Amino acid sequence: MSSQFLLPAFDNPALASQLSFRAALMALAEPGLIQTLPALQPIAGLASATYALCLSLLDADTPVWLAPAFDSPVLRANLSFHCGCPVTDVREEAAFAVLDRQELDDLSGFDGGSERYPDQSCSLIVQLDALDGGQCWRWQGPGIETECLMSLPVPLGFWAQRERRTQFPRGLDIFFSAGERLIGLPRSTRCSVLAQEAS
Amino acid sequence: MTPDTASRQRWMGVLARAGDRLADYEHQLKDTEYQLIRPAEIGMTMVRGRMGGTGAAFNLGEMTMTRCVVRFADGRTGYSYLAGRNKHQAELAALADAHLQGGDQLRWLEALIKPLEKIQQAQRAAQQAEAASTRVEFVTMVRGES
Numbered sequence: 001m002s003s004q005f006l007l008p009a010f011d012n013p014a015l016a017s018q019l020s021f022r023a024a025l026m027a028l029a030e031p032g033l034i035q036t037l038p039a040l041q042p043i044a045g046l047a048s049a050t051y052a053l054c055l056s057l058l059d060a061d062t063p064v065w066l067a068p069a070f071d072s073p074v075l076r077a078n079l080s081f082h083c084g085c086p087v088t089d090v091r092e093e094a095a096f097a098v099l100d101r102q103e104l105d106d107l108s109g110f111d112g113g114s115e116r117y118p119d120q121s122c123s124l125i126v127q128l129d130a131l132d133g134g135q136c137w138r139w140q141g142p143g144i145e146t147e148c149l150m151s152l153p154v155p156l157g158f159w160a161q162r163e164r165r166t167q168f169p170r171g172l173d174i175f176f177s178a179g180e181r182l183i184g185l186p187r188s189t190r191c192s193v194l195a196q197e198a199s
Numbered sequence: 200m201t202p203d204t205a206s207r208q209r210w211m212g213v214l215a216r217a218g219d220r221l222a223d224y225e226h227q228l229k230d231t232e233y234q235l236i237r238p239a240e241i242g243m244t245m246v247r248g249r250m251g252g253t254g255a256a257f258n259l260g261e262m263t264m265t266r267c268v269v270r271f272a273d274g275r276t277g278y279s280y281l282a283g284r285n286k287h288q289a290e291l292a293a294l295a296d297a298h299l300q301g302g303d304q305l306r307w308l309e310a311l312i313k314p315l316e317k318i319q320q321a322q323r324a325a326q327q328a329e330a331a332s333t334r335v336e337f338v339t340m341v342r343g344e345s
Binding site: 003004006008009011013073081082 | 204235236237240268270274275276289
């Protein structure tokens with residue numbers, strides 16, 4: 001039995017999951033703007049925002065892939081209890097994936113959708129320690145008026161991986177979470193490294 | 200089905216039908232440290248039936264249900280599913296389910312389940328007796344053809 005691992009989730013499930021869903025929508029609609037999610041008790045290595053996203057987005061129709069760093073009996077028990085979602089070991093099957101920083105060098109296998117159904121792609125939830133402190137990149141595209149400068153602490157290899165995996169309209173939509181905060185990076189955002197970084 | 204499952208089904212059934220009577224035991228049931236894993240919530244469930252018990256399944260209709268899950272400090276979890284919208288009763292039934300899985304099972308069976316079951320059986324018998332009193336026996340005269 002895995003029931004001894006169970007922990008409480010949202011205090012008010014209906015309201016909190018709707019707030020989280022709204023925040024996730026806003027995050028993808030306005031890339032680079034920080035959204036705040038309802039506070040939640042962190043669980044088994046998942047920060048509050050990551051867990052809140054999982055609780056509001058996952059259900060029985062969405063197989064989820066967990067990075068080895070997060071894959072624990074506690075998390076599996078709680079996800080299957082509160083969300084009822086299947087956990088898959090095959091990246092190609094996943095509708096959502098929960099990643100940590102270490103996994104960002106290799107995004108192979110995640111489904112980028114098809115030309116006909118780009119919406120069926122896999123969405124990535126990436127948990128970081130903070131939402132700034134890395135190299136500065138310029139983000140441009142839908143939802144950003146002119147440009148926004150972001151310095152996510154992600155490995156350099158990630159940007160090349162993302163470029164490789166994006167053949168619009170196919171691609172991966174990404175949520176970066178840290179603590180209770182969230183930033184969205186949809187496939188439509190164009191990212192370029194800032195030249196005058198030293199200044 | 201293991202005997203454990205069968206007896207748990209029995210007590211969960213009794214608890215689900217207990218109605219307001221569970222409130223009499225509230226003090227005893229809540230006399231422990233517990234956490235609400237899933238606070239009592241109201242939802243709908245589709246009731247399905249089979250014609251004659253064997254035919255293809257069909258949807259009979261939706262009914263309102265309330266469910267609740269609690270966890271004790273020692274890790275035991277208690278579940279409840281009951282008809283209607285009574286959240287308070289769902290929480291008490293889940294607490295009772297958790298108590299019944301512990302070392303004190305016999306005491307709880309004697310103190311809680313047996314009396315409730317007795318009342319429910321008496322109500323059921325009374326209802327059946329009332330229905331039986333209106334029963335009509337049809338008698339067919341056999342025609343002497345054979």
